Amino acid sequence: MGAILTNRQAEELHKSIIAYLSANNLPNTAAALREELSLGDDVYDAATAKKYESLLEKKWTSVVRLQKKIMDLESRNIELQSEVDNATPTSLSKRNQDPTAWLPKTPPRHTLESHRDTVNCVAFHPIFSSIASGSDDYTIKIWDWELGELETTIKGHTRAILDLDYGGPRGRVLLASCSSDLTIKLWDPADAYKNIRTLPGHDHSVSAVRFIPSGSSSGNLLVSASRDKTLKIWDVTTGYCVKTLNGHSGWIRAVTPSSDGRFLLSTGDDMSARLWDISASNPESKQAMFGHEHYNECCALAPPASYQNFATLAGLKKPPPASSTAEFMATGSRDKTIRLWDARGTCLMTLVGHDNWVRDLIFHPGGKYLFSVSDDKSLRCWDLSQQGKCVKILRDVHEHFVTCIRWAPGIVKGEQATEEQNGGAVGTPKKAVAPEVQIRCVIATGGVDCKLKIFAN
Secondary structure (H helix, E strand, O other): OOOOOOHHHHHHHHHHHHHHHHHOOOHHHHHHHHHHHOOOOOOOOHHHHHHHOOHHHHHHHHHHHHHHHHHHHHHHHHHHHHHHHHOOHHHHHHHHHOHHHOOOOOOOOEEEEOOOOOEEEEEEOOOOOEEEEEEOOOEEEEEEOOOOEEEEEEEOOOOOEEEEEEEOOOOOOEEEEEEOOOOEEEEEHHHOOEEEEEEOOOOOOEEEEEEOOOOOOOOOEEEEEEOOOEEEEEEOOOOEEEEEEEOOOOOEEEEEEOOOOOEEEEEEOOOEEEEEEOOOOOOOEEEEEEOOOOOEEEEEEOOHHHHHHHHHHHOOOOOOOOOOOOOEEEEEEOOOEEEEEEOOOOEEEEEEOOOOOEEEEEEOOOOOEEEEEEOOOOEEEEEHHHOOEEEEEEOOOOOOOEEEEEEOOOEEEOHHHHHHHOOOOOOOOOOOOOOEEEOOOEEEEEEOOOEEEEEEO
């Protein structure tokens, strides 16, 4: 068999092996190899030994790094080939023009850095290009996501910030935050984010907070989820807790309201997801969904735009009416899977692909896709129109675990938008028809690397 290495390469390898053996307290083996190779002191002296002492280890680690890069590139190549195979000229042109077909891509538009610890949560202002982030460093930071600039830092909580949400009474936008310090705080963006109210009442960490959209209510309601196993509904105007919902037997990690404010979906450490009808005078869990094999981390209610795709998954002849706002939902778990459910508690499908805990979920408002982020550092896009097929993976979205993901709210056009910005003042023109809503294709993610990343079209 012919020699693979040249004489010079072979000589360098021999010297590196001898230097490695000597440096690792194997002098007899090194001496035996030197004798067999006839390397005397004139060829291999102390200076040569020093020169080659760590060369073998450096070469070895370089090879390992290159192998990993090759495997990552091969995996990326497979993903890109899959996208090409599934694409047609029509679909490609539509993706560029139609916001309902938009998928995030790397690199991110902005990487925002200022937090000193894990970013646990993000929230978009419903009107302006502001985004709030909450962290284990006890602070909330407000950014301009279009410019990628830090606007202000809010301090007030005494422990980690676990969740954030914008919302509030009609015509007035507030920011709500919750924390491991057992409290919920309300901040006024119109008054330099002044803390206007603190809501105590939970007996343990408050892990999630969401404003309840104004259906038949005034828009003053806020729901919180806690490690004390309860959900609480608050009147943000008075600061009073108006309802406490009991049913979970473990830490409730996530809660999300329906778009009409009638239903809540919650999930947590009891490995269940529960659907609540809070329009009833004495709300009880309407449906409990079990199936995950580890703690549940997140949940999301499907938008009516997705009902056509879900109807196919559920074997329905026609989709439910868009006026029914809690027909389908998704849950993500530490068992590395995502489950899709209907309102009767039937698991329609289990999405498998993540290599670690699934930490957060959002539905594309266009109704076709579900996005998930995970401790495997990836963001995955699942196509509901293709039986939940994973059609895109963004690997290494963050340098460490990805903790949260949010979609920018749609832009309301016309007189209603003017009314919202004017605070719904008396005499503001109103439309009888539904306002035009444009999908704003912006996603934000947060991670253990203390960074906030903005993906936009």
